[in-house]
Structure formats: structure tokens, C-alpha cells
Amino acid sequence: MAESITVDLLPAQSSDAERLAELRAEALFDSLNQLGRYSEQGVRERFYRSFDPQFTKIIEVNGEFAGCVALKPKEDGYVLEHFYLQQSMRGSGVGAEVLQRLLHELTSKSPGSVVRLNVLQKSPAKRLYERFGFEVESEDEIDVFMKWQHSM
Numbered sequence: 001m002a003e004s005i006t007v008d009l010l011p012a013q014s015s016d017a018e019r020l021a022e023l024r025a026e027a028l029f030d031s032l033n034q035l036g037r038y039s040e041q042g043v044r045e046r047f048y049r050s051f052d053p054q055f056t057k058i059i060e061v062n063g064e065f066a067g068c069v070a071l072k073p074k075e076d077g078y079v080l081e082h083f084y085l086q087q088s089m090r091g092s093g094v095g096a097e098v099l100q101r102l103l104h105e106l107t108s109k110s111p112g113s114v115v116r117l118n119v120l121q122k123s124p125a126k127r128l129y130e131r132f133g134f135e136v137e138s139e140d141e142i143d144v145f146m147k148w149q150h151s152m
Contacts (some may be wrong), residue, residue, distance in 0.1 A: 005061055007097045012068065014058035020056075020068050020082065021047040027084040031120040035142055056139060059089075059098055066094060071102055077114030078106065083125070095128050103132065107150045114150075118143040121127065 004115040012020070028043055044053045052072065059067040065139060067085035071078050080102070085095055106113050117134065134146040 005040075005094070006063075007066075007101075008060045008092055009057040009069075009098065009101065010060060012053040012058050014053050016053065016056070016058060016068070017048060017051050019065075020051065020084070023067065023084045023086065024137075026087070028120065031123045032124055035120065037142060050081065055064075059094065061089060061094055062139065067098075069098055069102065071106070073116070077116060078113050080117040081142065085118075090124075095125070096131070099128065099132055103148070103150070110149055115148045116146065118145045120144070 024047045025040070025043045032039075032043065043096070051069065055072040056068055056070040058065065059069060065086070066089045067083075069083040070081050072081065083095070083098075089095075106115070116137070117129065117135075119129060121139070121142060121144060123144075126146075129146055129148075132148065136144055136149040137147045138145045
């Protein structure tokens with residue numbers, strides 16, 4: 001990150017759902033269209049079905065809304081989902097900063113943790129996850145399923 005920026009992760013509220021669903025629709029528009037899977041209504045409904053403010057963080061950069069991310073506990077580890085940044089923040093290093101913090105915090109409190117996620121085929125976000133050591137577990141025509149495990 002060339003200029004000095006401050007990235008904060010703040011607790012989400014139930015009242016954030018609408019703006020985060022809109023962010024998801026905007027963030028996934030190109031990738032879903034490339035796959036022939038964009039649905040104006042479906043992209044938002046899927047968010048609402050899985051949004052849990054308890055595990056979601058609002059990403060702010062220099063005090064301004066920049067995105068969101070969720071890290072939810074599961075029986076066999078954690079799932080990283082709803083990691084969306086506004087267009088102006090993509091490629092700026094904010095995503096890497098957020099991911100680094102989440103993984104560091106997780107390994108501090110839960111060494112040996114496993115984190116799973118899925119990313120759309122052809123999504124540029126896949127490269128970010130690979131840089132942090134996520135590996136492809138499986139994939140289909142729409143999603144790439146990835147796994148990261150902290151080595152102790």
C-alpha cells in the first residue's frame with residue numbers, strides 16, 4: 001500500500017444487511033455474468049440467507065465504508081465468506097491486509113485451524129487466497145473450493 005491508510009474491522013449490525021447485499025451484487029456482477037449466472041434478485045437473496053452479523057466485520061478504510069468479511073465457526077474449522085470490497089478498494093492491498101489480520105487473529109486463538117472458502121471461477125480474488133496459502137480442494141463449473149490450514 002503506497003499511501004498511509006488505516007484499515008479497521010468493525011462489528012456488523014443487522015441493519016447493515018441491505019448495504020452489504022448491494023455490495024455483494026456489485027462485487028460479483030462481472031464474475032457471475034461471465035459464468036452466465038447473474039440474477040438481480042438471487043445474488044441478494046443468497047446474501048440475506050447466510051448473513052450473520054455476529055461473525056461479520058465491516059471494513060473501513062480511513063473511516064470510510066470499504067467492504068465486509070465474515071469468518072464463521074463450523075464443526076471442522078471456519079468458513080470465510082462475504083469478503084467484498086468496493087471497486088475503488090480492489091487491488092489496493094486492503095484485501096491482503098484484512099486477510100492477514102483475520103488469519104493471524106485466528107491462529108493466535110486457535111492454532112491448527114482450518115479455513116475453507118469458495119470463490120467463483122475466474123475471480124481475481126483466487127490469486128489473493130493462493131498468496132496466503134489457500135489450496136484448491138475441489139471445483140465445479142461455478143465455484144472453486146479452497147482450504148487453508150495453519151501449520152503449527
